[in-house]
Amino acid sequence: MQYEELYIRYSRQLKLPELGLAGQEKLQQASVLIVGVGGLGCPAAQYLAAAGVGRIGLLDGDQVEASNLHRQVLFLEDDLGRNKAEAAQEHLSRQNSHIKIEAYPEHLSASNAMNYFQAFDIVMDGTDSFTSKYLINDAALKSGKPWVYASIYKYEGQLSVFNYQNGPSLRCLFSNPPWKEIRCEITGVLGVLPGIMGVKQAAEVLKIILGLGKVSAGKLKLYHLLDDEVQELRISRNAEQIKRVMDKPLEEEKMHCEFAHTHFTYLDVREPEEMPKGLAPHILTIPLSELRNRQKEIPFDRDIYVFCQSGKRSREAIHLLQKEFGFRNLIQVEGGIFALQNGR
Amino acid sequence: MRIRIKYFGWIAEQVNKREEDLELDLNSLNELKDYLKNKNQFQEDSSIRYAVNQELVDDAKLQDNDLVALLPPFAGG
Structure with missing residues (x-):
């Protein structure tokens, strides 16, 4: 110039x-x-x-x-x-x-x-x-x-x-x-x-x-x-x-991104008293104890990431939903909410 | 003693106010954290940071008229 x-x-x-x-x-x-x-x-x-x-x-x-x-x-x-x-x-x-x-x-x-x-x-x-x-x-x-x-x-x-x-x-x-x-x-x-x-x-x-x-x-x-x-x-x-x-x-920081991504859907199978408040709308909350009665609320048409506190109940939940209701779209979050919070 | 608390981000939304004065009998920030946890007005998250009189700290002694801020991370842009 x-x-x-x-x-x-x-x-x-x-x-x-x-x-x-x-x-x-x-x-x-x-x-x-x-x-x-x-x-x-x-x-x-x-x-x-x-x-x-x-x-x-x-x-x-x-x-x-x-x-x-x-x-x-x-x-x-x-x-x-x-x-x-x-x-x-x-x-x-x-x-x-x-x-x-x-x-x-x-x-x-x-x-x-x-x-x-x-x-x-x-x-x-x-x-x-x-x-x-x-x-x-x-x-x-x-x-x-x-x-x-x-x-x-x-x-x-x-x-x-x-x-x-x-x-x-x-x-x-x-x-x-x-x-x-x-x-x-x-x-x-x-x-x-x-x-x-x-x-x-x-x-x-x-x-x-x-x-x-x-x-x-x-x-x-x-x-x-x-x-x-x-x-x-x-x-x-x-x-x-x-x-x-x-x-x-x-x-x-991949795990957080995946967990948080609004294009994904999550299923929280913890019981009501241990659930944190204010979860985002893309997180379904159905306690393991109610899963059989409420399985119709879970979409079939997309991947669902299932989590609980430690990873034990989410495994159980997936097993139940696959065996009894034929779900093929469930992915387990290893280590549960702890893993999500600590970025593992 | 009297503590003024300021809430930011989604914490303010969950407690439905941006600040409040509390009359409390406690000595430290950690005791205040426990008190707030028991009140259970907002979602606990290990990423929340606390500031006492504008200084971000993990724990600190609290005195009458101290100002405590609760700051959650957010990432919008």
């Missing part, structure tokens, strides 16, 4: 004395990988591209769906069915043709994460699953990259910068993902919330690149949309958690 063109284009941020031409040069030299180009990733990508971040990688294996449009405002109706990373690349390149925008139309995995992370300075989390967030965390630790985390639940958002200047990681906050996955597709979300959180993430990315202000490392910001309140909790680095990641090969 010609100096004059650059000067005009970025004039409003160049005027900030903390930024100036030196700051713009830092932005031009910087590279950011956005993992997940959805509710969080879209607004972040838009502001980072507009600010002149020199190289932006967009990683997403999903297609634009009609139900995305209310919050992923970068996408147009014409984009339905297109890969998100590719559609976003096209729009962003038209917003700023002077920066490099790379589309990677695939999902983050344990086998590709290290290659991607090593090729960028900063990673921004725009994902919506525990599996992805923990994979980002572990790959960021192993590749020594800071990453900007955000998560939303209904009207609440969490934000932090992890692995920044020897700060804490996601596992220092939550050592393991929970056994229950909650997603927008079940809980619902107002489009502005990921918009706000994604823009906050972009602000953290810019602060890291420019060395401006206080980066939100070592603290978790909790935002509540309905009363516009932000609270802050301090997180300390847990050396043991970090060592645990460094000592083992990179792997995905």
Whole structure:
């Protein structure tokens, strides 16, 4: 870009004395990988591209769906069915043709994460699953990259910068993902919330690149949309958690993902008094003692993952349902709820 | 003593409030965890983290007017 063109284009941020031409040069030299180009990733990508971040990688294996449009405002109706990373690349390149925008139309995995992370300075989390967030965390630790985390639940958002200047990681906050996955597709979300959180993430990315202000490392910001309140909790680095990641090969938290996946159906055969409250709608609860009378409630047409407390009764339940009612679609969750909760 | 409790995420939803003040006679966060477990107003999950006066801790001594936050992980995006 010609100096004059650059000067005009970025004039409003160049005027900030903390930024100036030196700051713009830092932005031009910087590279950011956005993992997940959805509710969080879209607004972040838009502001980072507009600010002149020199190289932006967009990683997403999903297609634009009609139900995305209310919050992923970068996408147009014409984009339905297109890969998100590719559609976003096209729009962003038209917003700023002077920066490099790379589309990677695939999902983050344990086998590709290290290659991607090593090729960028900063990673921004725009994902919506525990599996992805923990994979980002572990790959960021192993590749020594800071990453900007955000998560939303209904009207609440969490934000932090992890692995920044020897700060804490996601596992220092939550050592393991929970056994229950909650997603927008079940809980619902107002489009502005990921918009706000994604823009906050972009602000953290810019602060890291420019060395401006206080980066939100070592603290978790909790935002509540309905009363516009932000609270802050301090997180300390847990050396043991970090060592645990460094000592083992990179792997995905698979069991949780499978268990939590809303496309799967589960059957909980524990007795009512030991069942946890608030289970998701895709988990059927029929105690072993009532199984014979209520077997008609169990679908035949899809795989059902059967679990109990330890794995003993689910085996019994499957045996009973197969022998007496001819079920052929039952899969036992080895080790029961304990295994699910501990990620084994 | 009086403890102010703040609930986040799906915990707030299950207890149907975002904060409350409790008059309690106990000394530590672990005792408070047991108390809440017995009240059984939300689903127990080993991944829930607790903060006392904005500091995430596993256990801590509690004093009058302390602020305790209950934080569940969530992963929406």
